[in-house]
Every structure is written in structure tokens, then in C-alpha cells.
Amino acid sequence: MTLLLDVLTSIGILTIVVLGLAIVLGVLDVINLAHTGFMGIGVYAAVVAHEHGWPFWLGVVVAAIAAAVAGLVVEVLVIRRLYDRPLETILATWGISLIIVQLITLAFGHNNRAVGQPLATATSVFGTPYSTYRLVLVIIAAVLVVGLALLIRFTRVGLTVRMIQANQDLARGLGIRVSFLRASTFVVGCALAGFAGALLGPTQAINPNYAVSLVATAFLAVLLAGRHLSGLVLGCVILGAVQVLFARWANPVYSSAVVVGVAVVLLRIFPEGLTWRRA
Amino acid sequence: MAHSTPTRRTLAALTATCTTAGLMLSACGTSSPEASTSDYKVGVLLQLSGAGSVYADSAQAGTKAALQDVNSSKKAGVRFTSVVADAGADAQSATTACSRLIQQDKVKALVVFVPGPQLLACNTLAKRQNIPILSLSSGAGNICATNLTGFGLVPNQQTLPVLDDLIAQGKKKWYFFGADYSTPKTTISIAKPYLASKGGTTVGESYEPMGTTDYSQDITKIVNAHPDVAFLNVIGNDDVALEKQWAADPRTKGITRVDILLGEGPAKALGSAASGIWSSNVYxxxxxxxxxxxxxxxxxxxxxxxxxxxxxxxxxxxxxxLASAVKSAGADGPKVISALGKTDITGPLGSQFQIRSGFSYQPVYLAQAQADGSFAIQKKSDPVDPKLACSSAS
Known part of the structure; x- marks a missing residue:
């Protein structure tokens, strides 16, 4: 049971990290190398909230808002001018991530900070005591995925986003405000990054280089996703499970390399990503 | 919205890049403005960027306070000035910074706070010019050179006192967990036979690569081995993540944690998550x-x-x-190196600090983290012989 819970929480954490990244890439074709920077903005917003005595969950909301505001500024000043130029967006978002790291360092210093330890209790799952907070992360990941799926499949916003994803010129011709929706999508992606940053704060070291180690596997999951939510979930399940199971049953030192190897093999077999398509 | 022209887009990208480069370069180095040719210029090499930058503020404060003390008390017989350089996060960056300090700034000694690979890279340049290097790290006690003096503890100096104390408390079953890196591996390779020689048992040993973020499966392995003590030997930010996840896991209750690599700053940031951790160090x-x-x-x-x-x-x-060595030997590089090898000064805690064969001898304190993340001193041990991996410096 513990192994299953470890696998589930690993998948949940990866999903939470990946969602914002996947939305921005899937809809906007922007490889957002500043994703960890926005996670950093989120977690430091949660740190400030914690230091002002605010409840952790309020800090998570503040984190999402702070990252969204920062995302809006970045979109208006930089990203908006670089859509449809993948290489330039990579360069620009990389630069933005470095700027964010330096700004956080200037504001907060190099030292580790804290966001508190919410739900520091155990929950029994079929007789196995497990960290309540980690279980809550799995639930949040599931809620995010289901919510996003419903949004994309059953709402007008989702329909519009899918139209932009499929054919921007046609969408523009039909009177859809493409630039507004692009900006909104980038802001939502950044808000999700900030949200993820704050949520993972209680389990990670919080310093200006926050989440850098988390993002390598996240990018692999996004590549595997093939721009579909189902592919994203499947990618997270495969990579999260491989990481935990290899670390448990073999040498953990090689588990990261094995994760990369599995991703490469899958991309070789499914170059367009892990998506189910009707014939 | 009108489409931006390619030129404007390129300009925007270049602006972002240049701004970034400017911000990065601004952190590359600073120097005392009033230095004159008769001063003894000290190069301070530390990680101002990258993951290792968490240690920069505290290290710089110590250097600054000591420089003030040395100059105000005329301890060196000559005025000390300093130039700070960013070693970055890799050996190449350290080489560049070190080269600048030696070639351009003409420093006479280097005070460095970098991991083993960066230290080795810098020492390649310094050794050629007989520039003394005073380092926190000496790798796992296996980086030795005639011009290099290690001021921190080597693995057995830091590990054996805490092993002795906890074994005496009846904690005999140990699980060793570490980062897949030379210092933890050396530390554990020293600790295991020592534990066996004291009647203890190693119930498990495993490693994770640097940069690991999720330790749940490692914690499960440790818990399933039912140890009395979990000896956690992970470095820097990874260590903070591990300790947070350990403390949040209800299965770990009742297992004593030893973490000799956990600094006071990170422990403070951990707060109650650090409670109960045993550590050992000279300060x-x-x-x-x-x-x-x-x-x-x-x-x-x-x-x-x-x-x-x-x-x-x-x-x-x-x-x-360094001031003591310069006072007795003058500014000449080889003479300062020779004098550093016989350093015998009273440290700021009033106890004797000695350097012999390039490594330090100083008392070791055992401490246990409290609920607020601070450490309460439990015991003071006599200096431990370093038992070096390299008996003679090259």
C-alpha cells in the first residue's frame, strides 16, 4: 500500500508542476523556461503570507495571484511580441527566469525560507498511515485535471481555446479576440505555476533557485503529452511511476536517467505524444 | 493589435538577454575601493549564484568581520583588502573567477568557499603561482596540495563523535542514506566500519543523485529497515527537502535522525521539521x-x-x-604557505585552533535541533585526528 501511495503522490506532484507549463505550450506554442521562476514567485508570495501570520491556504491563493500578475506583466512586455517565434520565446523566457531569480535574491537574500507545515498529521489508508498533506496534493492534482478537462470539453471558453489551438487565423476571422485569449492563457499558466510553487513549498527547499530540480521531469512529461490533457496525465503517470518503482526496486541513483530513457523511447514510438485518437 | 516586425521582436529578445546579462554580471565581483599597492590583497571566492549561493551571506559576513578585526588590531602587520568573485555553480565558472582574481586583481591569497570540483579547478591556477588557498572544504579530506589549507572538518572528524555518543545511548542499528557524491560516500564508508567496531549494525545503505526532489521511496526503504538511527547525508537544498519530507511522514516517528550536513540557517528555515536532528560541527x-x-x-x-x-x-x-601567517612570514607566497601549515591561534570561541599538514584540529560540538530549528549544544568533544585520504601533499 505504501508503494502505491508513493507512486500516486509522485504522479500528483508531477501533475501539479506540469499543468501550467502544458497549458502555455499546448495553446500558445511557448516553451516557458520561466516556469520555475513563476513557481518561485508563488512560493515567495506564500512565504510573505506565512511571515505575516496568514493561513497557509490563503498564502496559496496569494501565490497564484502574485504569479498571475507577474505573468501578465511578462506577457504584455515580452511574450506578446514573440508569439509564433519559438526560438525567441525560449531565449526570452530563459532570460526572464534569470531575472526573476536575481530579483528574488535581491528582495529575500540567498537563505532558505519557510511556508509552514500544513496538515502535519497522518491519515490511515487501508491501515497504512501516510502523510495527510501528500494525500491532499494527490486530490488537488486530480481536481485540477478534472476541472481543466471539463473546462476544455464543455465550456465556451474551452471551445474557443481549442479553436485557437487548431487554427488561429480562422479564430481571428470569426471575431475571437485572439490576443486577449493568448494573454489570458499565459496568465492562467503562470497562476498555476505560482499555485504549484506554493503547494510544494512545505516539501521543498525554498530559495531563489526554487524548483529548478523539479522541472526537468516536468518538461519530459509535457513533451510526452502531445498537447492533449489525456496525454499529459498518461505522461505524468508513466514518468512518476517509473521514477518511484525504479528507485524502490533498483538503484535510485540511476532512476532519473531511466526516466529520461523511458521518455526518449516513448517519443521515438509516439513522436506526436501519448494521445488517444479515433481512427 | 498590429503584428510586430521581426526586427522589433528580435530587439525585444535581445533586450531581455542583455538585461539578464547585466543583472548577472552585476553579481560577479566587488572589491575594496581604497586598496593601495602596499596592501595585502585577499581574493574571496564563493558562490554568489546557483544553488550554493545560500551560504554566501554568512560566509561574507565572517570574512568582512575578520578583515575589520585584522586591520583595526594590526594583526597582520600590513593592511588587508579584499576582492570578491562569484565562483558560480560549476568548475568552469570557478576557473574564470579564480583566473580573474589571480591575473587581473593580483591577489596574494585566496579564501574560498566552494565545493571540491571548483576548489580543484581554482587550485590548478593558484598552485602555479604559489598562492595560498584557504578553503572551507577539502573535498572528503582527499584534496591535498602544498598551498592548500582546509579549515572545515573532514568526514571522520565530524562523524565519529556523534557515532560515539549515540552508540553510548544504546542506538546500535543504523541506516546510512546519502547523496551520490564523494563526501557523503566517504563519510559513510568511514562510519560503517567504525559502527561495527563499536558493536553496532548497519541495517541499510542507499543513495540518491543530487537534485532529487521526492524522497518518499527512500524514506519508505529506511522505515522498512527498522533502524534506531537514520544517518542522512544529503547536501544543501536537497537536504532541506529531505528533512521536510521526513518530518511530515508519520512513519518516521521514533527514528533518531543524524544530519551532520544540515546548516543552522536551513535548520531555522525548517523550524519544527528539524526538531530532534543530531548534528556535529566546530561551531x-x-x-x-x-x-x-x-x-x-x-x-x-x-x-x-x-x-x-x-x-x-x-x-x-x-x-x-592568514593574518597570523602573514605577520610571521611576510607577504611572500611560499613563506606564507609554510607558516599556514603551522598555524596555532586562539579562535573566536577562545579555544585553540591548529593547522597541521594542511588540515584543522579543533574541538567538535554535538548539538540537537529544537522545535524552533535552533541547535542546543549537548557535548563538546576533543579534536579528532583527520586520518587523511592523502598523507602527503603534492
Missing amino acids: FSSIPGSDNDTFKSQIQAAGLKDSPDINTYVSYLQVEA
Whole structure:
């Protein structure tokens, strides 16, 4: 049971990290190398909230808002001018991530900070005591995925986003405000990054280089996703499970390399990503 | 919205890049503005960027306080000035920074706070010019050179006192977990046979690569081995993540944690998640006594907002030891190197600090983290022989 819970929480954490990244890439074709920077903005917003005595969950909301505001500024000043130029967006978002790291360092210093330890209790799952907070992360990941799926499949916003994803010129011709929706999508992606940053704060070291180690596997999951939510979930399940199971049953030192190897093999077999398509 | 022209887009990208480069370069180095040719210029090499930058503030404060002390008390017989350079996060960056300090700034000695690979890279340049290097790290006690002096503890100096104490408490079953890196591996390779020689048992041993973020499966492995003690030997930010996840896992209750690599700053940030962790080192800010109170005041006057930690203490010792060597040997590189090898000074805690064969001998304190993340001193041990991996310096 513990192994299953470890696998589930690993998948949940990866999903939470990946969602914002996947939305921005899937809809906007922007490889957002500043994703960890926005996670950093989120977690430091949660740190400030914690230091002002605010409840952790309020800090998570503040984190999402702070990252969204920062995302809006970045979109208006930089990203908006670089859509449809993948290489330039990579360069620009990389630069933005470095700027964010330096700004956080200037504001907060190099030292580790804290966001508190919410739900520091155990929950029994079929007789196995497990960290309540980690279980809550799995639930949040599931809620995010289901919510996003419903949004994309059953709402007008989702329909519009899918139209932009499929054919921007046609969408523009039909009177859809493409630039507004692009900006909104980038802001939502950044808000999700900030949200993820704050949520993972209680389990990670919080310093200006926050989440850098988390993002390598996240990018692999996004590549595997093939721009579909189902592919994203499947990618997270495969990579999260491989990481935990290899670390448990073999040498953990090689588990990261094995994760990369599995991703490469899958991309070789499914170059367009892990998506189910009707014939 | 009108489409931007390619030129404008390129310009925007270039602007972002240039701004970034400007911000990065601004952190590359600073120097004392009033240096003159008769001064003894000290190069301070530390990680101002990258993951290792978490130690920069405390180390710089120690160096600054010691420079003030050396100059105001005329301890070196010559005025010390300093130039700071960013070693970055890799050996190439360290080589560039070190080269600048030696070739351009013409420093006469180097005080360094970098991991083994960066230290080796820098020493390649320094050794050629007989420039003494005073380092916190000496790798796992296996980086030796005639011009290199290690001021921190080597693995067996730091590990054996805490092993002795916990074995005496009846904690005989140990699980060793570490980062897949030379220092943890050396530390554990020393600890295991020592534990066996004292009647203890190793119930498990495993490693994770640097940069690991999820330790749930490792914690499960450790818990399933039912140890009395989990010896956690992970480095830097990974260590903070591990300790947070350990503390949040209900299955770990009742297992004693030893983490000799956990600094005071990270422990403070961990707060209650650090509670109960055993550590050992030559300095903790909670060491009782007026000497430490004076030292802390001195460091805070140098601009450190937080309490000093091991990095502050060692950086202070480095400059004081260098001053002592320069006082007795003059500014000549080989003579200073020779004098450093016989350093015998009174440290800021009032105890004797000695350097022999390039490595330090100093008392070791055992401490246990409290609910607020501070360390309470439990015991003071006599200096431990380093038992070096390299018996003679090349």
C-alpha cells in the first residue's frame, strides 16, 4: 500500500508542476523556461503570507495571484511580441527566469525560507498511515485535471481555446479576440505555476533557485503529452511511476536517467505524444 | 493589435538577454575601493549564484568581520583588502573567477568557499603561482596540495563523535542514506566500519543523485529497515527537502535522525521539521559563553542579519589564520604557505585552533535541533585526528 501511495503522490506532484507549463505550450506554442521562476514567485508570495501570520491556504491563493500578475506583466512586455517565434520565446523566457531569480535574491537574500507545515498529521489508508498533506496534493492534482478537462470539453471558453489551438487565423476571422485569449492563457499558466510553487513549498527547499530540480521531469512529461490533457496525465503517470518503482526496486541513483530513457523511447514510438485518437 | 516586425521582436529578445546579462554580471565581483599597492590583497571566492549561493551571506559576513578585526588590531602587520568573485555553480565558472582574481586583481591569497570540483579547478591556477588557498572544504579530506589549507572538518572528524555518543545511548542499528557524491560516500564508508567496531549494525545503505526532489521511496526503504538511527547525508537544498519530507511522514516517528550536513540557517528555515536532528560541527551559534556572544556581536556589526553559522565562523578563522601567517612570514607566497601549515591561534570561541599538514584540529560540538530549528549544544568533544585520504601533499 505504501508503494502505491508513493507512486500516486509522485504522479500528483508531477501533475501539479506540469499543468501550467502544458497549458502555455499546448495553446500558445511557448516553451516557458520561466516556469520555475513563476513557481518561485508563488512560493515567495506564500512565504510573505506565512511571515505575516496568514493561513497557509490563503498564502496559496496569494501565490497564484502574485504569479498571475507577474505573468501578465511578462506577457504584455515580452511574450506578446514573440508569439509564433519559438526560438525567441525560449531565449526570452530563459532570460526572464534569470531575472526573476536575481530579483528574488535581491528582495529575500540567498537563505532558505519557510511556508509552514500544513496538515502535519497522518491519515490511515487501508491501515497504512501516510502523510495527510501528500494525500491532499494527490486530490488537488486530480481536481485540477478534472476541472481543466471539463473546462476544455464543455465550456465556451474551452471551445474557443481549442479553436485557437487548431487554427488561429480562422479564430481571428470569426471575431475571437485572439490576443486577449493568448494573454489570458499565459496568465492562467503562470497562476498555476505560482499555485504549484506554493503547494510544494512545505516539501521543498525554498530559495531563489526554487524548483529548478523539479522541472526537468516536468518538461519530459509535457513533451510526452502531445498537447492533449489525456496525454499529459498518461505522461505524468508513466514518468512518476517509473521514477518511484525504479528507485524502490533498483538503484535510485540511476532512476532519473531511466526516466529520461523511458521518455526518449516513448517519443521515438509516439513522436506526436501519448494521445488517444479515433481512427 | 498590429503584428510586430521581426526586427522589433528580435530587439525585444535581445533586450531581455542583455538585461539578464547585466543583472548577472552585476553579481560577479566587488572589491575594496581604497586598496593601495602596499596592501595585502585577499581574493574571496564563493558562490554568489546557483544553488550554493545560500551560504554566501554568512560566509561574507565572517570574512568582512575578520578583515575589520585584522586591520583595526594590526594583526597582520600590513593592511588587508579584499576582492570578491562569484565562483558560480560549476568548475568552469570557478576557473574564470579564480583566473580573474589571480591575473587581473593580483591577489596574494585566496579564501574560498566552494565545493571540491571548483576548489580543484581554482587550485590548478593558484598552485602555479604559489598562492595560498584557504578553503572551507577539502573535498572528503582527499584534496591535498602544498598551498592548500582546509579549515572545515573532514568526514571522520565530524562523524565519529556523534557515532560515539549515540552508540553510548544504546542506538546500535543504523541506516546510512546519502547523496551520490564523494563526501557523503566517504563519510559513510568511514562510519560503517567504525559502527561495527563499536558493536553496532548497519541495517541499510542507499543513495540518491543530487537534485532529487521526492524522497518518499527512500524514506519508505529506511522505515522498512527498522533502524534506531537514520544517518542522512544529503547536501544543501536537497537536504532541506529531505528533512521536510521526513518530518511530515508519520512513519518516521521514533527514528533518531543524524544530519551532520544540515546548516543552522536551513535548520531555522525548517523550524519544527528539524526538531530532534543530531548534528556535529566546530561551531553553532548557540554555543554558550561570552566569547561567542562577542563573536556574534562582531558578526552582526559586519552586517549579517541572521546569527552566524559554521560558514561565518570558518571564514572568520581563515582570515585570522592568514593574518597570523602573514605577520610571521611576510607577504611572500611560499613563506606564507609554510607558516599556514603551522598555524596555532586562539579562535573566536577562545579555544585553540591548529593547522597541521594542511588540515584543522579543533574541538567538535554535538548539538540537537529544537522545535524552533535552533541547535542546543549537548557535548563538546576533543579534536579528532583527520586520518587523511592523502598523507602527503603534492
